[in-house]
Amino acid sequence: MQRRIIIAGGGTGGHIFPAIAIANALKKIEPETEILFVGAKGKMEMEKVPQAGYRIEGLDIAGFNRSNMLKNLLLPFKILKSLSQASKVIDTFKPDAVVGVGGFASFPVMRKAQKRGIPTLIQEQNSFAGKANMSLGKKAAKICVAYEGMEKFFPAEKLIMTGNPVRGNITQSAVSKEDALAHFGLRTGKQTVFAVGGSLGAKSINEALAPILATFVEKDIQLIWQTGKPYFETAKAVAAPYASHVKVYEFINVMDFAYKAADVVVSRAGALAIAELCVVKKPVIFVPFPFAAEDHQTFNAKSLVDKKAALLIKNDDAAAQLGNTLFSLLQNNALLQQLEENIEKLGNKNADMVIAKQVLALIK
Structure with missing residues (x-):
């Protein structure tokens, strides 16, 4: 039938x-x-x-x-x-x-x-x-x-x-960390951050990252930065002096590679992003989009924060707090491990x- x-x-x-x-x-x-x-x-x-x-x-x-x-x-x-x-x-x-x-x-x-x-x-x-x-x-x-x-x-x-x-290309991905890093022109053995703002980009995340790009180089940390279309040209110009450590993309089609390459993810808190992060079990700092209907992104993120499975920075606090939160998380192996273990339990x-x-x- x-x-x-x-x-x-x-x-x-x-x-x-x-x-x-x-x-x-x-x-x-x-x-x-x-x-x-x-x-x-x-x-x-x-x-x-x-x-x-x-x-x-x-x-x-x-x-x-x-x-x-x-x-x-x-x-x-x-x-x-x-x-x-x-x-x-x-x-x-x-x-x-x-x-x-x-x-x-x-x-x-x-x-x-x-x-x-x-x-x-x-x-x-x-x-x-x-x-x-x-x-x-x-x-x-x-x-x-x-x-x-x-x-x-x-x-x-x-x-x-x-x-x-x-998406199946994420749940069934078999890419290795080495290949994922190589795909973005990055080196193995260095900590890597993936910043992503959903399919259209995230203004607050982008504007919080731009002034701290030099710190990524100083601390020898690599950044894969998906900016979305509106901010792409600005980000490319700002990141040009730091090209060894910062790779800028308008949109990334191979999300499984970006997740695999990352030690920490900075992300909006849409339901799809959260579902993917649980499956790929990555420590994450959420910056929820505050104008989503019924402010649902904040509710989504808080449900993970309550389970000690993620960190949360309010949209308006991103410029002031993102750098400090991100760099201190990267140095805190115990917290990285706790976030990874707790987010994995929520994956399906x-x-x-x-x-x-x-x-x-x-x-x-």
Whole structure:
């Protein structure tokens, strides 16, 4: 029996990569499964999903704009339009089940599927659920979560603790530390930091690193620095005198190499980044993005800090504190070891398969 499944959502790599991991797992279990992605026009998923070999339909939808209130005037019309587009997609594709991974396009498709009595599954990645998922949770058949205490947001009997899916090229990576360092033109035997701000970069992390690049050279510590597009040219210029120790990239496609090369990671606290760091078991300093919906990145990071599995610096404190925290952590072998051991306990390499089985179980 051929099953037809829609996976809806996107907006950032944090939503898209787990969604693709779930799709790949579904195909692994049931190769005949037909999968259709639904995303938001103009967003990253419209490029990344076809690259992964899947079909995608785009909706005219945008999220609430917190920085420009005028842009929200059109929001009600966009929501109505996207609901009507979602109806058409469902009528044409006739899915047996719909999976919502969060992001703008998730809500209209899930809402319309629930109205038609099509079983839906929510993959809630964060430790603090967004309003859209909370309202969808009332009618969802199952809700797959990655953090404890989610009954605050959802009906307890629907919750399944699965962890967040991590890309196969990270969970199955076999690259050695030597090869990883060589890939970035770095030397073995020196401590290495990987700083990453998500797919778009992180202003506060970038601006905290720029003034302390000379210290990396003085202390003979190497830095792999993913800046994101907006800061890339500035970072390249600032780092030019320190090229022996500092390697600057706009975006890194081989994340498994960057993780393997690193002794410590500096990162935002999106759900995908955290899931990956748990699997690769790296000591990490989180600088959560404070403007994420419901400040969920701070909640995500705190759940690890409470388990002594990570360190946390507030966004506004990054400029003042990042250098001191980072360099003292690199000298503290006992703390490095403790962070590594505790973060490893939270990793889940099989979340994609567990979620895929839950999806297939919805289809009678």
